[in-house]
Amino acid sequence: MFIFSTNTIINSLNWPGFKQVNAEEHTDLESKKRFWVDETTNPDTKVLRIARDFRFDKANVVAVYKRSWEAPEHFKVTFDLSKLIAARTTKEIVGRVELYVRLSGSNNSYYANDSVYKGKPFYVEFPVKMSDTDATLAKSIVNISKKYQNMVYEYPLINVYTSNAQGVADPAGTCVTFAGTDEYQLITKAELQYYDEVARSYDCCASFGEFNTLADGIVVTQGEQGFGTYRQIMKDLRLPTAANTRWDRIAIDETPIPGAHYNEYIIYQCVNRGIMGSDAVGDLVKSRTHHVFYVLDNGGEVATNPAKAFEEALTKVIGNDAIKEVVDKDYDDVTLTKEDLDKSYGVSGAEGTSGTVKNIANKAHGTNVENQKADPNTAPRGLDTAEGIETNHKQ
Template structure:
């Protein structure tokens, strides 16, 4: 049929207006929970009351900081290759060249990167020269001249805003870095023009994984990684920053993502008898309702929140977010652990809560 999922942000374990506890545990349901029986019951915020015996799984994923893509280009190595080409007569001593690279996106569809291909991305090219290199040239001097020229020319490569940073790393190398966690370098190369031909000198290509072979001079330091459970992640994936969600004293103010905060994700899988239509008693069939409940808990209170779960006999299973967009275990993705398209999950063996519904049905 359909999947029923709720999503809740928890910034505090106390109600801001009344001071009431937002998470309560009854180890014996009969002692004030409103349920009958001797099993534990846990109530989370105002809307979620779970009988522990019907919780089948609880997964936990910690927040992850974003990492921007970054590469280092060593022009001493690159100039050595240029010098060898000059001595072999393959290119002329007076060199005009360029640093070219392509920035693609993962987890973003920003329109400034729109092109005629399926995946958004944008090419960049920064020229340098003329630089004269002969067999008698000092490699370090030529490298310094190219680095100085590139850093100066990089200031012109702006599309409304700066989409990358190119800075000198000492006098003979440069650092190329993205400005957003969603950017990825698909290729980086250094080429020179000789007559009507372009001669590729050094090359990094993500698809062929040919990064720094020891002589290319191009090394990928960071591929890039999207954040998880960060403020940007929350407003992009859970709560749109509309006037209704950001105005002063908007509805559910305590569920507003906090700038600078990080959130741990807890996913509760619940399978309980259907109260509206408990069964077709003529043939003895019992109907069970399976629902999923996602809680984003501010790291400041995550340990306390988890302590309540453990107190109710529920032990969350930690899962690790994997890099890239490939789902490691297709049997888990989108069922027991709803996966956002920007993140993938690597699961270990599922731990069932004692007396879970799947053990009885």
């Protein structure tokens, strides 16, 4: 029918202080775990329990995926000005830096255009004087760039500074570096140019100038969105609406913490629901659900770090090698197969073994081969199953 998914943020190891529940009135809050492994209900199967939310039985867990938090990166492109100095031979010339910055994951109206992807060009033109050196020209470009952005945008969309060839800031640097101010900015074009007055000449008298490219900028780093950060979770998971930011808000314990980092864990669960289908009489139904947890990673050890403790609990329930770590949740996840689904409720997947879809149907309804009585434990609810149900139908 549809993909059912939940998302939960876990900020602590212990039961959070809800309304009318606080440490002064409940001195045993430290013993109230936010999540724990239940080994007493069924000695044969361990269960991961999460306070007020879920229980995950090993037999029902299909797969678990982990994606660690990632720090955002701002683009950085550096220009070596020596080629521009070399192009200035007998007289002053005009230089230009041409950039194109595209957005990914943001709708900043400053970058609105008539294309599918938001983006805008940046041009900085400057004189290259006969007295200029690499260092003095770099400072001149920085000053002009700052004035240009202040006049047009009222604040800098791009940081500009003198640097060395690796893009490291240096007041006496001979290079100039343009760096992004936002993780959603991507640099797609970076060229160092000069104006050639006679680039296009026609007969003896007519000529037209144009900017020619001397060199491409060196991209030190490309822009990359962060993952599991406060900004990313507020943008994609917990929108900063009044309901989510007000005093005494709903699920206040799941509010992202500014400056904190969260690992993502996706638990795929599949449970056999029995005979409750609508496509055919006696149709067997399995419910498959996705449960996403963002768990605080404070860099500490298991005793104080919710992310490490959560992984340890998952390992106890589903085994050491069951957590699959991925780089990107959208491109690295594996499509679940029929064998995965069969295994999710204690089935080997091989035909003829106990628990497969075919044999569960046989067990519930009986077969024409053995004409056996149905198993009372798998028959539909509401029927008298004390003596079983005689069946003689063919499958």
